[in-house]
Amino acid sequence: MQKKIGIGIVGCGVVGGGVVELLRRHRGSIEEQADAALELRYVVVRDTNKARQVALDDTTLTADFAQVLRDPQVSIVVELMGGTDVAHSVVREALLAGKHVVTANKALLAERGEGLFALAERMGLTIAFEASVCGGIPIIRTLCEGMSGDRVRSVRGILNATTNFILSRMSEDGMDYAQALAIAQRRGLAEGTPTLDVDGHDAAQKLAILASLAFRSRVPCEAVFRQGIAELRPLDLRFARELGYVVKLLGQARLVERASETCIDARVHPVLVKRDHLLAAVRDEYNAVLVDADFVGPTAYQGRGAGAHPTASAVMADIVALARRMDTCPRAARPPCSRTIPLVAMDQIEGRYYLRLDVADRPGVLHAIAGHFGRHGVGIATVTQKKPGDAHVPLVITTHQARERDVQAALSLAKQSTLADVGDTCLLRIMDDDQDDEPTTLGAVA
Numbered sequence: 001m002q003k004k005i006g007i008g009i010v011g012c013g014v015v016g017g018g019v020v021e022l023l024r025r026h027r028g029s030i031e032e033q034a035d036a037a038l039e040l041r042y043v044v045v046r047d048t049n050k051a052r053q054v055a056l057d058d059t060t061l062t063a064d065f066a067q068v069l070r071d072p073q074v075s076i077v078v079e080l081m082g083g084t085d086v087a088h089s090v091v092r093e094a095l096l097a098g099k100h101v102v103t104a105n106k107a108l109l110a111e112r113g114e115g116l117f118a119l120a121e122r123m124g125l126t127i128a129f130e131a132s133v134c135g136g137i138p139i140i141r142t143l144c145e146g147m148s149g150d151r152v153r154s155v156r157g158i159l160n161a162t163t164n165f166i167l168s169r170m171s172e173d174g175m176d177y178a179q180a181l182a183i184a185q186r187r188g189l190a191e192g193t194p195t196l197d198v199d200g201h202d203a204a205q206k207l208a209i210l211a212s213l214a215f216r217s218r219v220p221c222e223a224v225f226r227q228g229i230a231e232l233r234p235l236d237l238r239f240a241r242e243l244g245y246v247v248k249l250l251g252q253a254r255l256v257e258r259a260s261e262t263c264i265d266a267r268v269h270p271v272l273v274k275r276d277h278l279l280a281a282v283r284d285e286y287n288a289v290l291v292d293a294d295f296v297g298p299t300a301y302q303g304r305g306a307g308a309h310p311t312a313s314a315v316m317a318d319i320v321a322l323a324r325r326m327d328t329c330p331r332a333a334r335p336p337c338s339r340t341i342p343l344v345a346m347d348q349i350e351g352r353y354y355l356r357l358d359v360a361d362r363p364g365v366l367h368a369i370a371g372h373f374g375r376h377g378v379g380i381a382t383v384t385q386k387k388p389g390d391a392h393v394p395l396v397i398t399t400h401q402a403r404e405r406d407v408q409a410a411l412s413l414a415k416q417s418t419l420a421d422v423g424d425t426c427l428l429r430i431m432d433d434d435q436d437d438e439p440t441t442l443g444a445v446a
């Protein structure tokens with residue numbers, strides 16, 4: 001083994017610590033795969049005095065990133081610090097210094113990736129980012145390489161481990177939301193700012209990356225419709241279960257035809273998934289991605305979506321891949337976004353809906369509420385009134401296939417009903433297996 005490759009890691013928290021541990025534990029087989037000796041020359045952190053999961057000597061551990069930039073022996077910088085400002089400078093400066101970059105930072109790539117990939121291309125360098133989506137699941141390689149000869153029609157799945165953990169615990173053990181979140185944080189699943197997880201930002205960033213790769217068209221994460229799980233109440237999880245569903249936070253992107261133009265429908269929101277659906281069985285910190293393409297048809301990928309070990313595994317795969325072809329063809333890996341496909345507005349989407357309205361328990365209320373939905377052409381599939389006897393009772397409605405705009409309009413009018421005196425409401429979207437096979441054609445824009 002002649003080649004020696006210097007590595008500088010920036011960030012030694014959950015993921016950085018995992019990468020150091022993995023390199024130490026499996027150095028022999030990693031170097032064999034890489035066909036190179038890997039030398040961990042620097043680990044950059046904010047506070048060198050902080051206690052760490054992995055022991056590091058004083059020459060390796062530093063708070064000075066400039067040391068990495070100056071060292072000609074470092075050819076790969078591994079950015080594992082998170083955030084979009086300092087991390088942007090770190091990646092940019094690393095590229096300008098002629099170093100390849102490996103990152104797990106989906107926020108950085110989804111929000112500021114375009115400029116960085118363009119810079120990498122100009123410099124003839126690679127930004128590798130397998131760990132940025134779904135931790136240990138090799139979904140980036142699957143889309144970029146495995147699916148490169150096909151036409152992807154849809155990509156969807158459970159893209160965030162923290163929210164899947166919270167929803168699993170709440171619905172299976174009746175655990176309280178705050179307690180489930182605290183456990184996810186202790187396990188190193190959550191982002192430093194956990195609202196990024198629970199409000200759906202993290203899943204939207206990942207979906208933007210996946211959709212851009214799948215459809216070869218840049219999907220800006222701010223254009224992805226986003227609804228998180230913070231507003232969900234335990235009773236909605238219970239009612240969903242009684243109806244035969246489990247609630248999952250899904251990221252979904254698919255190609256649709258709108259007025260004979262191909263568009264992308266990309267959204268992140270909680271979904272009622274049938275109890276026997278593949279995604280319903282994906283629990284806790286596990287993620288799953290379903291990719292459907294013209295020739296291969298439906299495919300599924302599942303694994304742990306966060307945590308030190310699964311994420312370190314994906315980071316190391318990128319390091320190995322870079323090391324292998326370091327002195328042959330350091331290909332610039334700009335995601336192939338050669339097209340610009342427009343995105344569909346959420347109010348144009350069609351589907352089935354679950355609605356819970358806390359209403360006054362008095363005669364005529366059901367008729368009044370149903371009337372608003374009827375007038376907007378929204379067909380009601382089931383109605384259940386829960387716990388009669390209280391002054392206010394939850395009224396649970398599921399709809400037939402309807403347009404989002406009509407459902408929202410009917411709900412908004414129902415909320416104004418004096419008779420019904422509507423309190424808290426919840427609107428969730430339902431995914432049915434048979435719906436998946438329906439043509440993805442939307443009506444013309446009104």
Ligand code: NDP
Binds near residue numbers: 012
């Ligand atoms: P942590 O908060 O556990 O670790 C962050 C590390 O970065 C710390 O070691 C911290 O130093 C260091 N750091 C932060 N700011 C600076 C700075 N300005 N200069 C130098 N070092 C700095 O984060 P994670 O390991 O959980 O996440 C890292 C990245 O990986 C994020 O982009 C995240 O989204 C992504 N990711 C995380 C996954 C997970 O399961 N946790 C899974 C997939 C991706 P110090 O220790 O001194 O504070």
Ligand code: HSE
Binds near residue numbers: 132133162306
């Ligand atoms: N906070 C993220 C999650 C980490 O929970 O999925 C993995 O990207």
